[in-house]
Amino acid sequence: MKIVVPLKQVPDLVEDLDIDDNGISLDYEYLKMKLNEFDDHALEEAILLKESDGAEVVAIAIDGDDVDKMLFTALAKGADKAVKITGADPYVDNHALAKVMADAISGMGADLVFTGVQSAGDRDGQLGPIMAVHLGAPSVSVVTSVKVAGGAVTIEKEYSGGMMAEFDVDTPAVLGIQAARQTPRYAPVSKVRQIQQSASIDEVAAGASDGAASSSITKMAHPEKGGGAKMSSDIDEIVAILKEKGVA
Amino acid sequence: MGDILVVAEHLNGELADITFEMLGMAKSLGGTVNVALLGGSDEMVGQLGVAANVYRVDCGSDYNPESYSAALKAVVDAKSPQVIMVGNSSMGMDMANTLSAQNGLPMAAACKSISGGGNTTVEAGLFGGKINVTSDLGSGACVVTVAAGSVSADDGKADGSPATESIDMPATDGKVRFKKLIMPESADVDITAKDVLVAIGRGIGSKDDIEVAEELAEVLDAAVAASRPIIDAGWMPKSRQVGKSGLKVKPKVYIALGISGAPEHLEGMKGSSTIIAINTDKNAPIFDVAHYGMVGDLFDVAEELTEALE
Structure with a gap:
């Protein structure tokens, strides 16, 4: 079984996000980027399946700043192979990204493609289901459990209020992973360095990304501060509020 | 303005709030509002009084990403709406993206407002609610997913007897x-039944650190609730999750410790009577919905608060 996991870097939301002078994109120059946390869960679930059922796990990403490090880290965690797609913009919207990814993945003979269910900048939709259409494969989003059963997988999809549904899905399939069964593992820097010495990253050239439906950003802005919270720096004030509300 | 198609969402035999929120939003756009009721029941039709027409497809009463997506495509192909509104939900994510890719329609996700007339433009809160992004979807057909809680569900609730039309279910590969x-x-x-909730988020660094919230909860006779990252990490059971994929809560007092306030979380708690937020980041979106806020380390604040209340 082969599981392909597309990885994408997104802005670290803990940091302040600046808007470029053009007013329609983030200022990426000083932005701290990190692996999309849901992609980390997708990779973890793939590696867990490799450990339980046997699988070849391939991590794939569009070439860009720090992408080698991200891919070597994936190898250090347990991926068998890393591929980077050259000649494409890593910050394109998901419709264009889905096309580039599908082109690169279509010849790989993947049984499963695990994407993070969403990512921080999903302006034009989510990668997984769009890519699935290009690959001609079924897709399910918001998956929290994957069990392999012959030529199919049994999955759990999460709804709201703690409700879920179980589905059987024929492979090849694209699954948008919400959460792996366990917290994504951590790869120590020493192990990543070691992998960097011994392993290599395959490269494939990007196909055309045109033909994808698109929309344009006309404005980006920080949300206007509403009335907002009354700020306090005094614990006694908070205590007084709790007493006033009759709960303390 | 062309026609607007609202894709009704239902779960376990009931229409979801997001259906009525979308209807409320659609009403103000100025075009004819129709509903795609995929699966669903006769009883649901009577609750869709805002719609001029309800297009029904018999694709089974239980949601299935493949058959429901095929059913939606059949409605869109038959009726050529201009704006297709789908919930920014677990089901909506499957259907909207699939439709957009299959029919080559531009799409915008997690929108909190839409304006029509000429080009369709939308505004979405992205990057954890830290950036508002306005997109132009052009003057043709487009797909928009709507963030829950953007408008009141009451705006779209009306009993009535809209005209219904059945559209044939296309074959799928199964x-x-x-x-x-x-x-x-x-x-x-049951966190929905508590007067006070002490909610923890990403600011809690490890499972052992939850103790500090439990101690505060104890002196307030409160329960500890959590945002998604804590649940996904396996540190607390799913039954404690507040937000989009968890529970909606409306306690008298909601104390948010180390919760940044991503839209998915706000969806589940912004109806609380009093919200008190503690976060190290003074720009955290949680402070926009909170009534009272304190910039500080959650561990220090929680401990001091517990001591003061004991």
Whole structure:
């Protein structure tokens, strides 16, 4: 079984996000980027399946700043192979990204493609289901459990209020992973360095990304501060509020 | 303005709030509002009084990503709406993206407002609610997913008897098969029934650190709730999750410790009577919905608060 996991870097939301002078994109120059946390869960679930059922796990990403490090880290965690797609913009919207990814993945003979269910900048939709259409494969989003059963997988999809549904899905399939069964593992820097010495990253050239439906950003802005919270720096004030509300 | 198609969302035999929120939003756009009721029941039609027409497709009463997406495509192909509105939800994510890719329609996700007339433009809160992004979807057909809680569900609630039309269910490959609905595990504590919740988020660094919230909860006779990252990490049971994929809560007092306030979380708690937020980041979106806020380390604040209340 082969599981392909597309990885994408997104802005670290803990940091302040600046808007470029053009007013329609983030200022990426000083932005701290990190692996999309849901992609980390997708990779973890793939590696867990490799450990339980046997699988070849391939991590794939569009070439860009720090992408080698991200891919070597994936190898250090347990991926068998890393591929980077050259000649494409890593910050394109998901419709264009889905096309580039599908082109690169279509010849790989993947049984499963695990994407993070969403990512921080999903302006034009989510990668997984769009890519699935290009690959001609079924897709399910918001998956929290994957069990392999012959030529199919049994999955759990999460709804709201703690409700879920179980589905059987024929492979090849694209699954948008919400959460792996366990917290994504951590790869120590020493192990990543070691992998960097011994392993290599395959490269494939990007196909055309045109033909994808698109929309344009006309404005980006920080949300206007509403009335907002009354700020306090005094614990006694908070205590007084709790007493006033009759709960303390 | 062309026609607007609202894709009704239902779960376990009931229309979801997001359906009415979308209808409320659609009403103000100025075009004819129609509903795609995929699966669903006769009873649901009567609750869709805002719609001029309800297009029904018999694709099974239980949601299935493959068959429901095929059913939606059949409605869109038959009726050529201009704006197709889908919930920014677990089901909506499947259907909207699939439709957009299959029919080559531009799409915008997680929108909190839409304006029509000429080009369709939308505004979405992205990057954890830290950036508002306005997109132009052009003057043709487009797909928009709507963030829950953007407008009141009451705006779209109206009983009535809209005209119904059946659209044939197209054949599918049957690659996705519904097995069963899994109801929530019974919870040790019902967080929706508590007057006070102490909610923890990413600011809690490890499972052991939850103790500091438990101690504060104890002196307030409160329960500890959590945002998604804490649940996904396996540190607390799903029954304690507040937000989009968890529970909606409206306690008298909601104390948010180390919760940044992503839209998915706000969806589940912004109806609380009093919200007190503690966060190290003074720009955290949680401070926009909170009534009272304190910039500080959650561990220090929680401990001091516990001591002061004991």
